[in-house]
Amino acid sequence: MRKNLLAGLAVTCALAAPFSASAASVTIDGNFTDWGITNNGTTAGWTPKTGINYAVEDQSDAMSGFLSPGWGGQAYDAEAIYVTWQTKSDGKTYLDVGVVTGHDPSTATTANSYGRGDIAIDFGRNGSWDFGILTANRSATLLRGDVVATTNANWSTGLWSSPGVFAPEASPYVTKVASGTDVGNASVAISNAFTNMGILGGNHWFYEVEIPVDAFGSHWQGMNPSEAFSIQWTMLCANDIVALNVAASTVPEPAIPALVLAGLAAAGLARRRHNA
Numbered sequence: 001m002r003k004n005l006l007a008g009l010a011v012t013c014a015l016a017a018p019f020s021a022s023a024a025s026v027t028i029d030g031n032f033t034d035w036g037i038t039n040n041g042t043t044a045g046w047t048p049k050t051g052i053n054y055a056v057e058d059q060s061d062a063m064s065g066f067l068s069p070g071w072g073g074q075a076y077d078a079e080a081i082y083v084t085w086q087t088k089s090d091g092k093t094y095l096d097v098g099v100v101t102g103h104d105p106s107t108a109t110t111a112n113s114y115g116r117g118d119i120a121i122d123f124g125r126n127g128s129w130d131f132g133i134l135t136a137n138r139s140a141t142l143l144r145g146d147v148v149a150t151t152n153a154n155w156s157t158g159l160w161s162s163p164g165v166f167a168p169e170a171s172p173y174v175t176k177v178a179s180g181t182d183v184g185n186a187s188v189a190i191s192n193a194f195t196n197m198g199i200l201g202g203n204h205w206f207y208e209v210e211i212p213v214d215a216f217g218s219h220w221q222g223m224n225p226s227e228a229f230s231i232q233w234t235m236l237c238a239n240d241i242v243a244l245n246v247a248a249s250t251v252p253e254p255a256i257p258a259l260v261l262a263g264l265a266a267a268g269l270a271r272r273r274h275n276a
């Protein structure tokens, strides 16, 4: 009987495997329509497809341009971040990240303007930033698309020590990778400017990034992260930050529980019939 039950589960799991591969399949091309995001001038346009973790913080030039922790209005508005992961036909799992911002990616870093920052990931959510994914070349060897293993000392930080408090020497907000160990290669695409995103107006840009999870070592086991993580993006002043906390298993995989339950029910039914 027990053998039959296990055999039933094995069949069920085999059936379930293809469904667990992906909460959402996206292509890294700078186009956000595959995420279910729509620039149709509505608040609902920010909402992605089911199974994608996301946070939206769309702001405008109102409130004297205050964005928290800094100022700058739409030109420094970090607006939304999206996260999902998928296992592709090559058998490898990839973490996919999307960011929408009002900050022009081509903004130069000068006396009073600040360029784009990198994506930062803190596995374990313990305040230690473990990886950066580079959106631009940062040194002779740390280049756009590199996945870099870091400690907090490897990161540059912003202008603010807390919301509204200008204190660059005491800023806790990580912005770009300055040094660290290159552990992998991500795909990075950045869109051209687009409009009609949400209801607050302005120009917007979309960053689309895909990271092979083997770069994360023990922080990722098989198809899912082995621990909760924080992920964020900002620009080099950190005037505004979009961040998301992701639980170790937050991507809905309804096909698995349903099929496992069906398998258990079938196994139970078989056992009752056998006993009868």
Ligand SMILES: [Ca+2]
Pocket: 026, 027, 028, 029, 030, 031, 032, 033, 034, 035, 208
């Ligand atoms: Ca895309």
Ligand SMILES: [Ca+2]
Pocket: 058, 059, 060, 074, 077, 079, 102, 200, 201, 202
């Ligand atoms: Ca905005």
Ligand SMILES: [Ca+2]
Pocket: 057, 058, 059, 067, 077, 078, 079, 240, 241
């Ligand atoms: Ca914002």
Ligand SMILES: [Ca+2]
Pocket: 122, 123, 124, 125, 126, 127, 128, 129, 130
């Ligand atoms: Ca950490």
